[in-house]
Amino acid sequence: MAQSQVTDKAKILAAFPLRGALPPEISGWKSGREDQVFTRDDIFDFMDGGGEIYLAYDFQFVFVREYVQPDAPSIVAEIYQMTSSQDAFGVFTHDTDGDEVELGQGAIYAAGLLRFWKDRIFGRIMADRETPEARAAIMGLGEKIVAAIPQDGEKPELIKALPAEGLRPKSLSYFHTLISLNAHFYLANVNILRLSPETEVVLARYEKEGSTARLLLIEYPSVERTVDAEGRFMEMFLLERFEAGRRVPPKKLEDGNFAGLLRSGRYLIVVIEAGKKSVLEWIIKTTFHNLEGLKQ
């Protein structure tokens, strides 16, 4: 490790306020080894290729502390510092399997793993093995971290445009790039939708009229880039000739499901895997209407 990196990490550790919020001991678990920090430069040392998922957001660094106790599972607390609250929320939506618990601005607990977010912090605390004592310690650590974060953060504005009716619980995810899209839902191995760190994407699942559908709502930095993505999706996915301004009706695909899209300024509304055409049309229409409200 370069000397400058060591110095930078020492500075991060010294200045990170949540480090002080974590107790040296909780319910018999004691801080096991030296606290660690991993930045965008060395996140792969902490989690190998999995770091790509964090780098796809505005991740700054992760603070890691391990708690140990004889004859008990070890507990590792990871505190991810993001640049924006929107991206802290986004990382939180990467995996939503588990039971919702009251903590911060959203938290999920599952078999010894607590995940939560508040403001620009995403937290992850996990025991090697779940025991009642470990669960209590994990929740205690989570509460201490959350209490030390002075304020709530904003969720992505884009999610306000999602139709509320029929939205499947915990199906919403927020991200920017193709690598995140592919981790949630495989559309293609080419970047048809021209996703980039500058795009904001909400992916959600709907259940309505006895059928399901997926909504991809994307905000691009410019109208030109939105039109470009619209054309690519139309030609590569719907196999329709693209002309700027031409509306293409929902199309029934080989698997019997419908797909369709609508552009609204810098926004692209894409609905795929819709079991019913009427559901697709309703999602597009409602999202379009909600976007008009957002723009005002």
Next chain:
Amino acid sequence: MKKRRTARVFTRRDFIKGAAMGTLGMALYGKGRPMFAGEAAGAVPFAADDPQSVVVLLRNEKAVGPGDKVDAAVVQEMIDTALTEFSGEADTAKAWAKYVHADDTVGVKFSRCDWMKVHTDQAVIDAVVKRVGEAGVAKERIFAQDGGLPFAKCTALINVPPVKVHTLTGIAVSMKNYINFSPAPSKYHAPSTNLGEIFLLPEVKGKTRLIIVDLLRPYFGPGPQVNPLHRWNYHGVMVGTDPVAVESVCLNICQAKRNLFKGEPWPITPPPDFIAAADKTYKLGTSDPARIKLIRLGWDKDILV
């Protein structure tokens, strides 16, 4: 048992993928299950009469106990039995002697992923190392490692991976287990299509004598970090020599588990293109379930394949 076949359509996503990869036939990705060449003819997957590859799956209910504790003695017995069946030899010693010789330098390549914590279980590693030693290989010529394994000086490799669905490659079993044999492992992440070429590196090619898969506690979730809800006790080990066939069977097991967990198709994503590419481009084995014979031994509850 009556042969059963599920209808499967070629989706728009398959089309785009096929176009991007240069051949539609390479599309392995389906809505909840892979497609395969024999499907249209009504073939039953993994039941080839004249197989190109054989894979042995053995499960034992006692392999993993309360608190997810692995029973090392049971695991040793499972590996011995599976290998004996696979080799067609009469006993364990003869079975191992078929693949490992006293003058070999043996690399036992396992996976120890500190961050995801889905390791090759130590009981599996120990069982393999013990038998390699008993085959006559001197202790100082057995290298059981993950990172830093001196594969160039090994004359034989035993590929001993765990099984996990992976955020960047789709699935990680025997193919991805060799990723750190490459000087540039990150180039095989997203997309991972060319993962098979690692098996053709001059210092790796032709050295893999056996694949012994730790299927005791696989992982089927999205990652990149483990969610305990997505790990299950499958109580299995698998033996083969064809990394593509092994990967294909494990892919099916994990896909079936995901669908069960969600109660609806939950396709593994990104789709593990590298499996079809390892077959068609790198010729490392077969990904076609119609050309693979899976021998199932032991406990069959919730076997999923």
